[in-house]
Amino acid sequence: MYIKVVAVLPFLFLFTFLAWAENEKITGLHLENELTCSSCHLTDTPVKRAGQQACIDCHGDMQDDHNVVVLKNVSGYETKSTIHTSHAGQIRCTLCHSMHKPSVLYCNEGCHHTWQINVP
């Protein structure tokens, strides 16, 4: 009886992993470029976020022209920002950019609230 209960455990773990992995679909350009789970997660049954290096390997460290963006807020005020070298320090790519759900601007979630910009 005890053996049966214990024997179920490994399968429970396995099913949990599979369920988690299947809930996350690849979207947008990553899908169009035929990336798979292991392109970023280094496994086809990922259990956690992909590491930062996965993003950097293709996209670079964003210290170049991609770094300068124009931020507008609701009252029409505009400012230029080096968004990837801001006072927020080095934040992980996936804080804003997501492959599996809509991207957000963390600056707005944290403090600024009303910058209007399209986040890829």
Next chain:
Amino acid sequence: MIKLKVLLFSVFFIISVTSYAAQTIDTDVLIIGAGAGGSTAGVSALEQGLGAVIVEKMPAVGGSGNYMEGTFAVGSYMQLQDNIGVNAEKQFKTVMDFHHWRINADVLNEWLKRTASTIEWAEKHGVKFERVMTAFVDGNRTWHMFEGGHGSSLIKAFNKEFLDKGGKLYTETPAKKLIFKDGKVVGAIAENADGEEVIINAKAVIVATGGFPCNKEMIAKYLPYAGYLYAGAAGRDGDGIRMMEAVGAKLVNMNVVMQAGLWLKDVDTNLQFGVDGRSSAKYVRLLAALNQPYLKVSPKGARVVDETQSLEYTSNAFEGVGGEGFAVFDENTKNEMINAGMKNGYFGMVERGQKFDNFDKLFAEGEKMGFCFKANTLDELAKKTGMDPKLLKISTDRMNAMYAAKYDDQFYKDPKWLRPIDKGPFYAIKGSLRMYSTTGGAAVNSNFQVTDTNGAVIPGLYAIGQDAGGLYSDSYDMHIAEGTASSWAINGGRFAPMHIAQTLGKK
């Protein structure tokens, strides 16, 4: 039997492979929090030749260090250049008098004496100050303003230097518990973004998590008004105080906050607090109207305070009546705000004398949102706002009498700020108290070492910024000392690692 062993082995194997493996880091100084205090501590620790690790709960650094506009110092070269004569001795006497000698006098004095050199030290490490100013007419010019108007410039400069010089920063890694062995703090246990345990062994720990303004339970437990709302960075949940209390730290001044006066009730920070016309603060002019020096009453309609008083005194008075209240004015005063302008503006966010030309439109929105009220009679206004009509009548009748007599015999306000309330329609704006931070925390000595309930130092443990208490008795003291909260954090961050280096025999 063998089958069972194989089965159990494979189960345990799978469990051990998937279970959370602990990571261990060894360092000299562990800094918990990368706000103004923690970021400064990181730079200072490296400067002292110590190895340093910063763990930060949030994904970004800075905390409310991004919000501070300036910082306090006395006797700085910038002040001397402008013939500002305030120094440690003068300021000490003013502050101790204000706080009735109920604060930590030694700690205050040692901090005051160090603030001047910290301005130059910060400049040496890449921080620029634009000027030294005061927020008040003929105020105490101690406020050294960060370039661009925000401490984000300090956060950026210090974070960069910390990383460039080999400091280790782990974001999304909240510290959970201090490691306490043989009566000494020797590190902390944290949790990384993947939920894995991280053990950090250190010779000293500096706790810099920013107090508890985000923690509703602690607010209800410690503050005079359980509904105190907060404006500032997220993540200040009292983690540091909780961890220090668990190892015996004494907590002091837990009832005092960085008082910000009355704000529009139930209106998001970013909708009311920001530069007029240049930010998302759509309702900042109504916030300014709420804070003009005209009649203010308690939730029931009784006048509460001399309406020209500082934010902290206004806050104290309103803490005494439940933390909320109303500005009440009539059609004539409204027209004065529209045509002649709001005399006081609001702390640079609304200019002094700003004509409130969009009053009607904005007020109507406020009515829809539930913080503005308009009525043809005062009785009706009382009904709409929940005030006692009898009390409101007493307040307004008396105000009208005092206006006629050109003399406030209730609270002795300068008569030029008396206004009658007799021409309908009548207006009320509802406000509730806000804070920029809590200020109570662990008791510390002048080295920022944490002390226990017997006054003895807890070896290995330091607290800085709003995790360290001892500076305020029952009110914030902005109107005699501008920028103290940030200065307390920055100076703590600079000097705690110096003391650590000293005790380790490094310098």
